[in-house]
Amino acid sequence: MEERGISQAVISRLPRYYRYLGDLKSEGVERISSQELSRIMHITASQIRQDFNNFGGFGQQGYGYNTNYLYDEIGKILGLDKQHDMILIGAGKLGQALMNHMNLKNRGFSFRGAFDIDPSLNDREIAGVRIYPMEQMRDFISENNIDIAVLTVPKAAAIEITQVLSETPIRAIWNFAHVDLTVPDRIQVESVHLQDSLMKLSYSIRCNEEKN
Amino acid sequence: MEERGISQAVISRLPRYYRYLGDLKSEGVERISSQELSRIMHITASQIRQDFNNFGGFGQQGYGYNTNYLYDEIGKILGLDKQHDMILIGAGKLGQALMNHMNLKNRGFSFRGAFDIDPSLNDREIAGVRIYPMEQMRDFISENNIDIAVLTVPKAAAIEITQVLSETPIRAIWNFAHVDLTVPDRIQVESVHLQDSLMKLSYSIRCNEEKN
């Protein structure tokens, strides 16, 4: 599994492959050719083969790909075979929604604790996860070997908290604040900019109506 | 403002330009050159100029760009000068979070109603928006000229509801379900796949730790 400089475009497609293969698997489909997958996913068979071959050959000539095997291999590439311990920072509605969704659905990812500046939330539990005062975050990360911090706080708070996180052994930040974060190289950041997404939708609407 | 076949790459960058220009504007910066913006946003000045010139010239040689003007123009391109009436479908935690966030923050976008299959939620209000029974959705869309449906329901429900939405005059779906939706051409879809985003983060973590 050689992975020198895989392009961002390829990586972005992996979760989608994983999803479709999971569906096929649960439908009992044992093997799939790049051509069939192409038809289902609406991308070219050529691209599918190129994408998979970035990570080595998963298929067999004349046969295609074994659904289960391919599913598992992509899972491994995505690091889904490993346990990820997470904390939530900012226990508002969005944060609570993520704890409900992600704790159940994606095995491998689990919230170990949540933190909020609002003292009235302290010691409460959401989806079986306890909410602690913000001051305890730093120590909690070290003591519980937390990998991922999920940031669901306003912009200004996100910048401040990122400063603090930069000095902890955290490995990644899943950022929902409407700001681009600056972190040391050893910390990975993935941002979900909901506003940006809605604006793209607004753009599509405008373009579509101008076609009249 | 000529816009034939603007690439998806350019469109994806527009909301980020808009965000940075908004920040500059509120800092009182009246003009900005592509070079300065390049330094702040960490993209090339060349790309910035190319991007803007897809929509016509917004700058002035020897001067740069007027921050306010550029901000407004990008806003217009993104359709932010227009009112967007939305409904929420699925009034769970995630949906509630979106109503709280988006109703206040992004002017131009406002929720007119929410719908849920859970009868216990009916007639309740969240962020000043009333929750109606699902059966009333269809009529509500027509009667209130709803543009955007925000889908925060599980996968299976999302597919069913999309069928129904396809027969209404809705113009866009903002999809949070973990599935790719199929709709008529006149309906725009923008999906936020949170699971995919988290998987990409997991991939980055794995790659980063393998560098040791």
Add this chain to the structure above:
DNA sequence: TAGATTGTTAATCGATTAACAATC
């Protein structure tokens, strides 16, 4: 063996970057 389908190289297409003439 013949048919199918991968893995991989080569061709094409598109997006990014560089360069510079136009012009404020």
Add this chain to the structure above:
DNA sequence: TAGATTGTTAATCGATTAACAATC
């Protein structure tokens, strides 16, 4: 006018698609 910076063309780079030899 001289300096600065855009708008735009040309060059480069990377990603996608096509083609086909390898092989199960």
